[in-house]
Amino acid sequence: MKTAIIQFPGSNCDLDIFHVLKDVLQIETNLVWHTNFKSVDYDGAILPGGFSYGDYLRAGIIAAHSPAISQIEIMAQEGKPIIGICNGFQILIESELLPGALLSNQTRAFICKWVNIRVETNNTYFTRNIPKGTILKIPIAHAEGRYTIDPKGLKDLRENDQIVLRYVDETGNLTKIGNPNGSMDSIAGICNNNRNVFGLMPHPERASEKILSPFYSSDGLKILSKFVHI
Amino acid sequence: MDERSTIKVNLTQKEIKEAKIRLGREPNETELGMIDVMWSEHCSYKSSRKILQKLPKEGKRVVVGPGYDSGVVDINDDDIVAFKVESHNHPSAIEPYNGAATGVGGIIRDILCMNCRPIGLLDSLRFGNPQSSHSKWLFQNVVKGIADYGNCTGIPTIAGEVEFDESFETNCLVNVGCLGFGKLKELTLGRMDNPGDIIILVGGSTGRDGIHGVTFASRVIGEESELDRPAVQIGDPFVKKLAIEATLEALRTGQVTAVKDLGGGGLTCALSEMSSKGKSGVEIDLNVIHVREGKMTPYEILLSESQERMLFTVIPEGQRKVLEIFERWGLSYSIIGKVTNTGNLVAKYNNRIIVNIPPKLLTNSPLAVRVAKKPRTRSKKSTSKPAIPNNISELIFRLLKTPNIASKDIVYRQYDHEVGVRTVLKPGDADAAVLRLIGKNKAVAIKADCNSAHCFLDPYNGHASAVAEAARNVVATGAEPIAITDCCNFGNPENPNVYWQFRQAINGMSYMLKGLKIPCVGGNVSFYNEDETTGNAVKPSTIIVMLGLIENLKLITNIALKRTGQSIILIGKTYSELGGSQYYRLIDFPKGKPPSAVVSRENASIKTIMQAIRNGYITAAHDCSRGGISITLAEMAIKGDLGLKIDAKLIPRNPNVRIDDLLFSESNARFIVTTPKPHATKVLRLARKKGAPAAIIGKVSSDNYEITWGKSRIAQNSIDQMKEAWERAIPEVMVGP
Numbered sequence: 008m009k010t011a012i013i014q015f016p017g018s019n020c021d022l023d024i025f026h027v028l029k030d031v032l033q034i035e036t037n038l039v040w041h042t043n044f045k046s047v048d049y050d051g052a053i054l055p056g057g058f059s060y061g062d063y064l065r066a067g068i069i070a071a072h073s074p075a076i077s078q079i080e081i082m083a084q085e086g087k088p089i090i091g092i093c094n095g096f097q098i099l100i101e102s103e104l105l106p107g108a109l110l111s112n113q114t115r116a117f118i119c120k121w122v123n124i125r126v127e128t129n130n131t132y133f134t135r136n137i138p139k140g141t142i143l144k145i146p147i148a149h150a151e152g153r154y155t156i157d158p159k160g161l162k163d164l165r166e167n168d169q170i171v172l173r174y175v176d177e178t179g180n181l182t183k184i185g186n187p188n189g190s191m192d193s194i195a196g197i198c199n200n201n202r203n204v205f206g207l208m209p210h211p212e213r214a215s216e217k218i219l220s221p222f223y224s225s226d227g228l229k230i231l232s233k234f235v236h237i
Numbered sequence: 238m239d240e241r242s243t244i245k246v247n248l249t250q251k252e253i254k255e256a257k258i259r260l261g262r263e264p265n266e267t268e269l270g271m272i273d274v275m276w277s278e279h280c281s282y283k284s285s286r287k288i289l290q291k292l293p294k295e296g297k298r299v300v301v302g303p304g305y306d307s308g309v310v311d312i313n314d315d316d317i318v319a320f321k322v323e324s325h326n327h328p329s330a331i332e333p334y335n336g337a338a339t340g341v342g343g344i345i346r347d348i349l350c351m352n353c354r355p356i357g358l359l360d361s362l363r364f365g366n367p368q369s370s371h372s373k374w375l376f377q378n379v380v381k382g383i384a385d386y387g388n389c390t391g392i393p394t395i396a397g398e399v400e401f402d403e404s405f406e407t408n409c410l411v412n413v414g415c416l417g418f419g420k421l422k423e424l425t426l427g428r429m430d431n432p433g434d435i436i437i438l439v440g441g442s443t444g445r446d447g448i449h450g451v452t453f454a455s456r457v458i459g460e461e462s463e464l465d466r467p468a469v470q471i472g473d474p475f476v477k478k479l480a481i482e483a484t485l486e487a488l489r490t491g492q493v494t495a496v497k498d499l500g501g502g503g504l505t506c507a508l509s510e511m512s513s514k515g516k517s518g519v520e521i522d523l524n525v526i527h528v529r530e531g532k533m534t535p536y537e538i539l540l541s542e543s544q545e546r547m548l549f550t551v552i553p554e555g556q557r558k559v560l561e562i563f564e565r566w567g568l569s570y571s572i573i574g575k576v577t578n579t580g581n582l583v584a585k586y587n588n589r590i591i592v593n594i595p596p597k598l599l600t601n602s603p604l605a606v607r608v609a610k611k612p613r614t615r616s617k618k619s620t621s622k623p624a625i626p627n628n629i630s631e632l633i634f635r636l637l638k639t640p641n642i643a644s645k646d647i648v649y650r651q652y653d654h655e656v657g658v659r660t661v662l663k664p665g666d667a668d669a670a671v672l673r674l675i676g677k678n679k680a681v682a683i684k685a686d687c688n689s690a691h692c693f694l695d696p697y698n699g700h701a702s703a704v705a706e707a708a709r710n711v712v713a714t715g716a717e718p719i720a721i722t723d724c725c726n727f728g729n730p731e732n733p734n735v736y737w738q739f740r741q742a743i744n745g746m747s748y749m750l751k752g753l754k755i756p757c758v759g760g761n762v763s764f765y766n767e768d769e770t771t772g773n774a775v776k777p778s779t780i781i782v783m784l785g786l787i788e789n790l791k792l793i794t795n796i797a798l799k800r801t802g803q804s805i806i807l808i809g810k811t812y813s814e815l816g817g818s819q820y821y822r823l824i825d826f827p828k829g830k831p832p833s834a835v836v837s838r839e840n841a842s843i844k845t846i847m848q849a850i851r852n853g854y855i856t857a858a859h860d861c862s863r864g865g866i867s868i869t870l871a872e873m874a875i876k877g878d879l880g881l882k883i884d885a886k887l888i889p890r891n892p893n894v895r896i897d898d899l900l901f902s903e904s905n906a907r908f909i910v911t912t913p914k915p916h917a918t919k920v921l922r923l924a925r926k927k928g929a930p931a932a933i934i935g936k937v938s939s940d941n942y943e944i945t946w947g948k949s950r951i952a953q954n955s956i957d958q959m960k961e962a963w964e965r966a967i968p969e970v971m972v973g974p
Binding site: 016017019020022023026027030040056057058060061062063116117118119120146148150210212213215216218219221 | 381384385388389390391473474475476478479565566567649650651652653654655656657658660661663666673675676790
């Protein structure tokens with residue numbers, strides 16, 4: 008079973024996630040340049056974080072028009088698991104594989120910080136077997152991560168159980184303090200209706216080895232390890 | 238020189254004469270412009286070269302010392318670290334956002350040239366009074382410039398420091414450092430050794446931006462400096478990211494013989510330094526260079542400092558392979574010429590030779606003769622002291638809120654310090670940042686340090702202290718200090734008092750480096766950090782970037798208190814050295830003696846801590862410097878969210894030392910560590926063996942921060958309140974409450 012990490016010009020978390028999948032989880036993984044990516048060759052795909060095309064115009068929008076995204080669309084229809092992390096989430100939104108928008112953080116500044124993320128549903132490919140309500144400690148690092156959607160869209164997300172992760176405070180509650188970028192409904196990650204396409208702002212690959220965590224945890228693996236069982 | 242010349246040169250009449258003699262003829266206008274740039278202070282180090290010779294450069298780990306794009310050290314098993322720090326003060330003072338951003342861009346290229354992957358950035362920033370609107374403007378834009386640029390390149394910004402002092406009001410200091418990992422057998426040096434190699438210019442196009450940036454940086458800042466804004470380059474971090482990946486990939490082909498970054502002095506500097514080092518020559522065609530603007534003159538093309546450009550030399554057979562890589566990354570390039578054996582730098586334009594000059598002439602400027610004179614002592618090192626403070630609890634609060642002590646979270650929160658999955662100790666966690674080598678049981682610690690107030694009062698001891706403090710900072714994380722690179726920031730070297738400061742600084746650094754057996758593998762000098770209108774120079778400030786090696790990932794130590802009941806031990810003696818301290822600055826007391834730096838004391842303390850950490854005794858370690866013991870303890874408590882109780886009577890000291898000295902003096906050679914109780918006597922025994930004064934001064938508690946004198950309490954504060962004061966101080970000033 009093979010996973011592709013798709014590299015756009017300006018991707019910069021590609022090697023990090025490659026390290027976690029290959030060295031930590033020992034999954035067969037390829038780094039694939041965006042123009043070379045073919046969906047038939049892979050069982051799952053990762054859109055890594057970074058600044059694809061320098062975030063020019065708007066974060067993720069240029070990559071969303073790359074031929075690789077047409078291939079990703081095919082994969083999504085086939086029900087293969089696809090995860091977009093940070094800039095990858097922005098690309099999934101801009102390519103309309105996921106609904107809503109990611110706006111500038113409320114503080115108008117880039118924020119790099121370890122935050123608490125609560126698992127809101129385990130009915131997705133990536134959160135299965137993680138008990139609902141589990142708090143994960145994972146860092147964020149972005150300038151445009153404030154999730155926003157129209158009221159109808161938000162209602163749909165809630166009704167269809169598409170809100171996968173929410174930002175919470177130390178005690179696991181939804182509070183202003185726990186919501187670092189001002190996201191609507193504290194949304195940190197969502198999935199599509201088919202539940203196989205998942206976008207999130209936090210970086211699980213940065214929280215996959217105890218040595219890197221201020222909490223000596225490896226919560227990111229809870230999500231990324233799902234690629235083992237494709 | 239032609240009197241009707243359209244270009245303005247900064248060379249002295251004597252230098253112009255010297256150039257004529259060496260060339261054996263009148264230089265033409267383009268050549269004169271090239272000489273002007275290369276003989277500027279910024280490129281030539283004409284005022285500093287001789288004095289810099291005093292710094293120790295030898296060591297068993299030194300692979301590449303000063304003189305190349307960055308210093309390189311060996312960290313065993315074929316692994317190497319390249320690191321370098323440079324100033325971007327002048328551009329940042331005029332155009333803080335782009336000035337700081339392009340500082341980051343430039344330093345990244347210096348690491349790439351050595352065939353090392355850049356894996357960490359650090360920045361050392363100095364601003365004026367944080368209350369002034371000018372300082373706020375500089376602060377906000379410099380930080381944003383670094384963040385926007387660094388974050389986009391995917392290199393984490395992992396360490397640094399910020400100091401506020403009135404002397405930096407007009408001339409802020411922006412020193413940017415970078416480190417990279419590579420392999421010893423793959424190391425490349427920026428030199429042209431093989432005639433016949435093809436020269437390729439890659440990356441951004443050449444424009445009119447930044448022309449004479451270096452001569453601008455070799456002048457004081459005055460009212461006219463606003464007009465120099467076009468001399469500030471504009472960066473593009475996206476192109477930089479592509480250039481990083483393309484460069485590393487091209488180097489992996491084995492077809493590339495050298496890479497050099499185009500920074501100050503542009504093509505002129507890169508071509509002359511590379512061919513001069515390789516004792517070769519160069520022949521290039523200026524018509525083929527990809528330019529961004531029409532009708533650029535040869536002079537402009539040769540001197541442009543446009544960003545994101547790299548120069549490659551490639552063996553002819555490898556040309557196609559390398560170009561394919563640039564094409565895949567979407568990078569523009571021009572094949573501009575070849576390396577020759579003529580010993581001359583030849584540039585053609587419209588099939589005419591317009592430059593023909595020996596590269597050595599450019600790279601080996603005449604030395605500038607400078608006079609050093611000790612300034613009249615500003616204040617007598619008087620023994621007078623302020624009244625003993627009566628409310629120490631409150632004083633500690635006020636100190637925690639002073640901008641030089643308060644949390645810099647607002648700065649590093651804007652930097653992606655996690656990308657690369659190497660950052661073990663993050664900004665604010667410890668005395669130095671720690672980056673692991675993926676897949677190995679080793680890591681490096683890195684820290685930038687300087688205390689401008691101390692360096693001003695006593696440049697010799699102040700700079701020796703900066704070296705010592707930087708060493709202590711990496712030691713506190715569990716590392717062995719192995720090398721430094723530095724960045725000297727001074728006023729106008731033509732002023733004898735400034736030149737004296739510079740000489741004292743290098744002497745002081747040299748004393749401490751030799752004593753600690755740490756080599757200096759690179760450096761950068763920035764002079765003319767002076768405000769022409771007021772005549773004020775910046776306080777002398779040489780930033781020391783210390784690199785440490787950790788050979789066991791399990792022994793990495795941070796500053797946070799860990800567990801109630803653990804013993805708190807102070808290593809090193811506290812002296813009455815409050816001159817330039819945060820305490821005296823807070824109460825505006827302009828006297829007192831600044832801390833002395835003594836090699837034997839540093840060695841004893843450093844060796845104690847290194848051994849104690851290796852023996853597994855230490856649970857938290859913090860260098861004791863700014864704000865003194867009281868603040869060091871407060872930071873450990875805030876970070877650990879635990880309290881402590883110490884007895885100041887137990888602090889190792891001389892008999893005449895007062896309570897304010899004990900709590901606030903910034904004496905060198907001190908650490909505060911915690912250890913599980915059973916290990917406490919072992920740490921004391923170790924200290925005795927190494928010759929360091931040490932005492933158990935108290936223990937970690939579950940609630941308050943408490944200091945006693947024997948049985949009587951002299952300070953008590955809540956940790957939460959201290960934390961709030963410390964965290965909110967800078968955001969309140971910079972952003973508002």
